[in-house]
């Protein structure tokens with residue numbers, strides 16, 4: 001029987017900045033269709049790990065493989081092929097401020113695919129419809145958008161190449177609870193429809209409970225808990241006790257599993 005290649009395979013990753021260790025021997029596997037929520041205290045290295053997953057940062061030791069290939073494969077053709085298979089929504093620099101909504105969403109299509117403009121237009125409009133934006137909103141500039149719209153445009157851009165993997169850094173940060181809930185529902189609906197895999201960093205318990213099928217907790221430079229939300233909540237560690245204390249007092253989480 002052949003084993004399915006994991007979407008993300010983080011192997012023995014160690015990260016040091018100027019001699020200070022942030023990660024020591026991180027090992028995590030994300031299988032196809034999973035939505036992994038990464039949690040951890042401030043400065044525990046969550047965003048750094050996401051940057052290593054997408055190849056923006058090289059770990060000091062160990063490696064990250066996406067779809068069976070090292071994200072930093074020496075062959076540029078392999079790197080480009082892997083790059084086309086994931087989309088990302090990072091908290092900072094979510095949109096290019098000098099580009100319209102349309103051009104933001106078209107950006108990865110122009111950068112990583114050779115397509116004619118008529119096809120790009122159709123694809124951009126399709127992605128806009130997916131995130132409930134009207135075609136006439138395509139000419140708006142990022143500064144003219146509400147916080148919720150910025151998130152939806154950034155999501156449309158992350159989905160432009162029909163990725164198999166979506167990488168989300170604090171997807172609901174800065175949204176009020178209603179907008180946050182709508183955005184979580186939109187991601188959940190799109191995931192059911194498009195069947196992509198997700199890795200996300202979040203501080204928000206509602207986002208975690210609403211989306212994550214698995215959770216990994218980073219503390220003391222390591223993964224201290226990994227499993228379903230219920231399993232991770234049950235781990236007796238100072239970080240998990242503190243982080244989940246709010247959830248324990250509310251109704252059972254409606255995890256996206």
Ligand SMILES: Nc1ncnc2c1ncn2[C@@H]1O[C@H](COP(=O)(O)OP(=O)(O)OP(=O)(O)O)[C@@H](O)[C@H]1O
Pocket residue numbers: 017018022040041042043044045046047048049
């Ligand atoms: N490029 C860098 N150079 C030096 N130190 C860095 C760099 N990037 C991150 N760090 C340090 O690594 C540690 C982890 O940072 P990171 O942003 O990954 O944490 P985080 O868990 O995402 O935190 P938060 O929840 O506050 O966003 C921090 O101490 C940070 O100062």
